[in-house]
Amino acid sequence: MKKGLIVLIMLCIITPSVSAQQNNMNKPRTIFSDSAVIIDSQNGSVLYSKNGNKRMDPASITKIATAIYAIEHADLDEQVKISERASKTEGSTVYLSTGESMSLEQLLKGLMVNSGNDAAVAIAEHTEGSVKRFVDKLNVFLEEEVGVEDTHFENPHGLYGKNHYTTAYDMAKITSYALKNKQFQALFDIKSLDWKAEGWNTTLYNHHKMVKGEIPYPEVTGGKNGYIPESRHTLVTSAENEKLSIVVVTMKAQSKRAIYSDTKKLLDYGLNQFERNYIPKETIFQLDGTSYDLERDIPYTQPVSGKVTQKLEQDGVLTLYNEDHEKMLSTNLIPVKETPIIHSEAVASSEHKRMFFGKELSQQLLLYPFIIYMALLFIAGLAIFRRESYNK
Structure with missing residues (x-):
């Protein structure tokens, strides 16, 4: 029973990374042109x-x-x-x-x-x-x-x-x-x-x-x-x-x-291997004390694995990259005079980081019930292990 529990936990942990690897495997490796x-x-x-x-x-x-x-x-x-x-x-x-x-x-x-x-x-x-x-x-x-x-x-x-x-x-x-x-x-x-x-x-x-x-x-x-x-x-x-x-x-x-x-x-x-997403107009970015906002929603298309990173340059150009660090899209942001309240999920830095807005954020939220479920499963397994050890 303990072995089965461990295997189940490992499979659940591995599944998300397998999905990302599968997307990478489907990318054409031999293009003659x-x-x-x-x-x-x-x-x-x-x-x-x-x-x-x-x-x-x-x-x-x-x-x-x-x-x-x-x-x-x-x-x-x-x-x-x-x-x-x-x-x-x-x-x-x-x-x-x-x-x-x-x-x-x-x-x-x-x-x-x-x-x-x-x-x-x-x-x-x-x-x-x-x-x-x-x-x-x-x-x-x-x-x-x-x-x-x-x-x-x-x-x-x-x-x-x-x-x-x-x-x-x-x-x-x-x-x-x-x-x-x-x-x-x-x-x-x-x-x-x-x-x-x-x-x-x-x-x-x-x-x-x-x-x-x-x-x-x-x-x-x-x-x-x-x-x-x-x-x-x-x-x-x-x-x-x-x-x-x-x-x-x-x-x-x-x-x-x-x-x-x-x-x-x-x-x-x-x-x-791709799906459409967007950056909401309401999103605010900040870099070195300067805040930027958007004129409109910014649509983009991402791998189904969801692996997209962003970089905000000093000139206000926001660039999106795929999982191979290839440039997907660039857009100019608008600097704002006064620094408004910045929502943590909408802040960009000069370093690449995973985006947490729009659909990407919803994908992250979907993980929370899974994490809670895994924690409960682990606690139950630990209790069973202790009980068997006590009975011995």
């Missing part, structure tokens, strides 16, 4: 990163940025006259003919479904008057409106350029921004399309194997692929389930097999 990232498309939390901030050649996933810029700065019903320059663009095309006209919406479909480089040029010329002007405005838009920090595009289609680069993290941010637009959402998830134009009448099929259904993955809601020799294979994929919506970006894989294998691993991990 040179760079990869998962972010929550709703709140921007980074769930996984491998060289996520490394400058990479994006190839045709550039067209995600082209599409959202055009959607926000032009009317989809407008008619676009195809220039000679557009019709002679190299690489993948939808075989546009010089002088023909079609709607901007049709061109955007050709851009996203068949990765038409000629469509990209036609869209750029129509939206801003020239490719150069379009690209200049696109870069400003990406920096100021989307908030990317390490992206610069030389063209609207993704053919090689010496100064045409982005990062997996920036591409995930661009895609997450775009997905908030319903017109873009519709473009991103087109599986096939009847295409009718002067130079080509056919059915177009999405080049992204998960969107097309060639590689079944029901949670996938859209995607865009890319390839040029300099970039190798690149892939952007969005997916959602009842709990989360995520974007996975994989860049510079040496084969299609490798990049889809990586993407599936990351989708499995992102959709199943």
Whole structure:
């Protein structure tokens, strides 16, 4: 009986750590792509990163940025006259003919479904008057409106350029921004399309194997692929389930097999090993005598193990880290002039410490009945042991 009691106690004590270890075991350990990232498309939390901030050649996933810029700065019903320059663009095309006209919406479909480089040029010329002007405005838009920090595009289609680069993290941010637009959402998830134009009448099929259904993955809601020799294979994929919506970006894989294998691993991990949480607006932080508060609730996404730490810097930037000490999210706090009463569970220090607010706090409270139960169990076991010793 005593042995059974000890085993029961040990199992109860070990269970929480096993849960955390299981989450760590499910994290993909072998990713073939040179760079990869998962972010929550709703709140921007980074769930996984491998060289996520490394400058990479994006190839045709550039067209995600082209599409959202055009959607926000032009009317989809407008008619676009195809220039000679557009019709002679190299690489993948939808075989546009010089002088023909079609709607901007049709061109955007050709851009996203068949990765038409000629469509990209036609869209750029129509939206801003020239490719150069379009690209200049696109870069400003990406920096100021989307908030990317390490992206610069030389063209609207993704053919090689010496100064045409982005990062997996920036591409995930661009895609997450775009997905908030319903017109873009519709473009991103087109599986096939009847295409009718002067130079080509056919059915177009999405080049992204998960969107097309060639590689079944029901949670996938859209995607865009890319390839040029300099970039190798690149892939952007969005997916959602009842709990989360995520974007996975994989860049510079040496084969299609490798990049889809990586993407599936990351989708499995992102959709199943994380849950959403938030820092309440009422939370107050303090560092070296200065108090900070929040303008709004701060949503973030954490591992199901709940292992998230925080660090507050002198400049008022609060950063959240996962259990591998990888940066998940940063936000600017507001300094307050007068130091209010600080609730112990809402205080941050310059050292990393476990957070005790929002859902994380509720998870801690749930442990209290368990602790009381274990204490009573221990006392009962001790009483039984003493009684048996006395009887002997």
